[in-house]
Amino acid sequence: SQKIEQNSEALNIQEGKTATLTCNYTNYSPAYLQWYRQDPGRGPVFLLLIRENEKEKRKERLKVTFDTTLKQSLFHITASQPADSATYLCAPLGTGGFKTIFGAGTRLFVKA
Amino acid sequence: SAVISQKPSRDICQRGTSLTIQCQVDSQVTMMFWYRQQPGQSLTLIATANQGSEATYESGFVIDKFPISRPNLTFSTLTVSNMSPEDSSIYLCSVGGRANTEAFFGQGTRLTVV
Numbered sequence: 267s268q269k270i271e272q273n274s275e276a277l278n279i280q281e282g283k284t285a286t287l288t289c290n291y292t293n294y295s296p297a298y299l300q301w302y303r304q305d306p307g308r309g310p311v312f313l314l315l316i317r318e319n320e321k322e323k324r325k326e327r328l329k330v331t332f333d334t335t336l337k338q339s340l341f342h343i344t345a346s347q348p349a350d351s352a353t354y355l356c357a358p359l360g361t362g363g364f365k366t367i368f369g370a371g372t373r374l375f376v377k378a
Numbered sequence: 379s380a381v382i383s384q385k386p387s388r389d390i391c392q393r394g395t396s397l398t399i400q401c402q403v404d405s406q407v408t409m410m411f412w413y414r415q416q417p418g419q420s421l422t423l424i425a426t427a428n429q430g431s432e433a434t435y436e437s438g439f440v441i442d443k444f445p446i447s448r449p450n451l452t453f454s455t456l457t458v459s460n461m462s463p464e465d466s467s468i469y470l471c472s473v474g475g476r477a478n479t480e481a482f483f484g485q486g487t488r489l490t491v492v
Contacts, residue, residue: 307485309472309484309486310421311483312481315480357481359475364409365411365475366481370419
């Protein structure tokens with residue numbers, strides 16, 4: 267069956283450092299992969315989408331990579347800030363996919 | 379983009395009762411999605427609500443427990459029936475997310491069953 271795996275343990279980093287979050291998937295051949303941010307008590311908010319033919323995508327301090335051979339996406343936040351503390355969710359999508367299925371999410375804590 | 383209004387934002391209910399959650403979107407959409415997020419967990423898709431047809435439920439979710447209505451292209455309701463404490467969760471309504479488009483979410487309904 268299809269499976270999406272994200273770091274189950276919380277990631278604690280110091281302000282200013284780069285946070286790297288991992289999303290692995292199995293039994294999937296997604297054409298797209300999305301990353302979302304979720305703050306406590308709120309719905310997820312879209313951050314970035316990367317296509318299977320794109321190796322890397324950037325948006326401000328965010329960078330996403332997509333390796334279809336390794337079946338993995340990495341999500342980087344450079345120069346991290348305490349305001350980046352949140353849960354980050356990945357969601358692989360097929361070409362014909364119409365529903366968003368999420369990984370378990372990784373909780374990030376950035377200490378000042 | 380889409381703006382989604384969901385209500386109630388929270389409720390405390392007695393076991394055995396039912397709660398209906400409403401979701402209003404500011405634009406017409408073909409599909410609306412209902413998710414459940416149990417404490418400390420990620421989102422689990424309950425069902426896809428299409429206007430004019432019955433909702434499509436994911437494995438582990440049944441219509442008798444989670445009946446869904448979709449009377450028009452901007453509105454949907456999810457009912458949590460015969461509630462037990464295990465139904466205590468956040469319920470979220472969503473639109474979009476088709477292939478290469480982002481999904482938008484309501485603020486969620488925090489349900490506590492006592």
